[in-house]
Amino acid sequence: MRDNRATYWRRWMTGTPGAPRPPLVAPPRRPSRPDRHFTVHLGFVAADLVAAREVAVGYAEALSVLRPELMIGASALSPADAWQRAERLFCGAVGPDSERCVDVAGHPGFHHGPGPGALGWGDGDRG
Numbered sequence: 613m614r615d616n617r618a619t620y621w622r623r624w625m626t627g628t629p630g631a632p633r634p635p636l637v638a639p640p641r642r643p644s645r646p647d648r649h650f651t652v653h654l655g656f657v658a659a660d661l662v663a664a665r666e667v668a669v670g671y672a673e674a675l676s677v678l679r680p681e682l683m684i685g686a687s688a689l690s691p692a693d694a695w696q697r698a699e700r701l702f703c704g705a706v707g708p709d710s711e712r713c714v715d716v717a718g719h720p721g722f723h724h725g726p727g728p729g730a731l732g733w734g735d736g737d738r739g
């Protein structure tokens with residue numbers, strides 16, 4: 613509070629004649645914090661880890677189409693009772709223009725950036 617005198621309060625509460633009314637809520641003094649990262653956990657049933665990985669990649673890709681703000685490279689899969697054993701679903705290798713590979717983790721061949729016709733990089737078929 614800048615000023616606690618009666619004159620200030622009367623002017624603040626009623627406003628000056630002809631001026632717009634004072635705001636009911638004062639603006640925050642501190643700047644808002646930058647957005648933070650969060651994780652959502654989705655449960656489903658699959659026969660084994662390979663099948664679960666396939667389903668999880670499908671969920672992540674489908675959600676990334678519906679919600680572009682989703683960071684698909686941060687997607688991970690874990691058994692329902694062992695979140696500490698989460699494994700990445702996508703490669704995430706960093707390309708020459710700082711883009712990240714969106715192929716599945718452990719994929720053969722070149723890395724690929726997001727979108728059709730995106731840049732490919734890496735060692736290709738040597739591996």
Ligand SMILES: [Zn+2]
Binds near residue numbers: 722
């Ligand atoms: Zn890759």
